[in-house]
Amino acid sequence: MSIWTAVFFVVGVAALVLGAEALVRGSARLAARTGLTPVVIGLTVVAFGTSAPELAVSVGASWRGETDLAVGNVVGSNIANVLLVLGIAAVVGGGLVVAQRIVRIDVPIMLALSVLVFVLGLDNRLGRWEGLLFVALLIAYISWTVVSSRRSTADVVATEYDEALSAERLRESTALADIGFVLLGLVLLVVGSQALVEAATDLARALDVSELVIGLTVVAIGTSLPEVATSVLAAARGQRDLAVGNAIGSNLFNILAVLGLTAAVSPEALSVPDGALTLDIPVMIAVAIACLPMFANGYALLRWEGAMFLAFYAAYLAWLVIDAADHPFKNEYAIAIVGFVLPLSVVTLVVIAVRGRRKPVSLAS
Secondary structure: OHHHHHHHHHHHHHHHHHHHHHHHHHHHHHHHOOOHHHHHHHHHHHHHOOOHHHHHHHHHHHHOHHHHHHHHHHHHHEEEEEEEEHHHHHHHOEEOOHHHHHHHHHHHHHHHHHHHHHHHHHOOOHHHHHHHHHHHHHHHHHHHHHHHHHOOOHHHHHOOOOOOOOOOHOOOOOOHHHHHHHHHHHHHHHHHHHHHHHHHHHHHOOOOOOHHHHHHHHHHHOOOOOHHHHHHHHHHHOOOOOHHHHHHHHHHHHHHOOOOOOHHHOOOOOEOOOHHHHHHHHHHHHHHHHHHHOOOOEEEEOOHHHHHHHHHHHHHHHHHHHHHHOOHHHHHHHHHHHHHHHHHHHHHHHHHHHHHOOOOOOOOO
């Protein structure tokens, strides 16, 4: 391990922190200026920007002929965005506010798109026409989201950011400066995530960790670091709906933009391995289903529910490592997950869904 590993790590952390700060500040101010609600900004501008690493990795992999990596990157990132990103943000922020439109509209769309990826990938490939279909759906989704948001009152923005985004504060900067903050934040997030991935990969190799395990863990988590940084900072600053909108919006963009554009421009059809069809994509679908009762819990993701998401993600990563290493404990681990953890989780989600009929939860900022 060289000194450059430490340098990349420090640069990566600094870039992520500064980038998240700039992106959240610029996005929140743009929301106040344009009349778009913060959750819509999170679902569009912020989500697309924080999905840039996934887009870069997937397109690059497809042109190198590593088409299965392109699909695995999107699926792995979508799982991480819900379980890891929202889990950390909920724990750090003391819970997350979930906008009603996310529960009623965006999560069902995320679930439908996840199922669509599974159905279209049953022949073990995603071709150019499937990619163009996703791109068309992306254009329709963005257009509808912006138009529907403008029908709501601009007071929504003012009530959510009345202190941080008062008229006096908005006059201190210009719209061009706010756009500059957003662009600067996006650049720093991409640079920071790439630097941390390089540092983590060097460290893993120094510890003699296999290339497969590095790909299953470092790459998937590394490309989700912009979402982690942005959502955690937004939650810590009390802008909790922006945090949720960023994570859910990133999942939508990962499928529609990253997977769609990659399939559309790839020299060959993207490969959908059997392993992805039997494990990873079903897990992505299950995670989307789990969001419905969780988010309907008074329109909030509570801290203990965030901890539960993190536990699920840790169990998933553990299975990836055990399965990749073909560990003798693999069968016992699978029996424990299927026989105990999953039934307990189902019961918990049912209880949450029933209790979710109560009044929306109010989280203190």
